[in-house]
Amino acid sequence: MDEAVCDTVDTMLASVQADVNDPDLTYKLRAARQLLVACKDENEAFKHTLESVELDDETAEQLRRLGYLD
Secondary structure, eight states, X not given: XXXXXXXXXXXXXXXXXXXXXXXXXXXXXXXXXXXXXXXXXXXXXXXXXXXXXXXOHHHHHHHHHTTSOO
């Protein structure tokens, strides 16, 4: 997931969380935001791993088009 997309989703969840008064829903929104951070971290680790591996040109280009490589 692109970092800008993750940040946008987090901003949206935070704004909803600020408006919610139900403690159960607040907990779920907070948990979703924490999972989003974990997802960003996993994606970043995946990108670093891909960058350290030697890939053939075709595979590298496909991963670049999919947003996994810069």
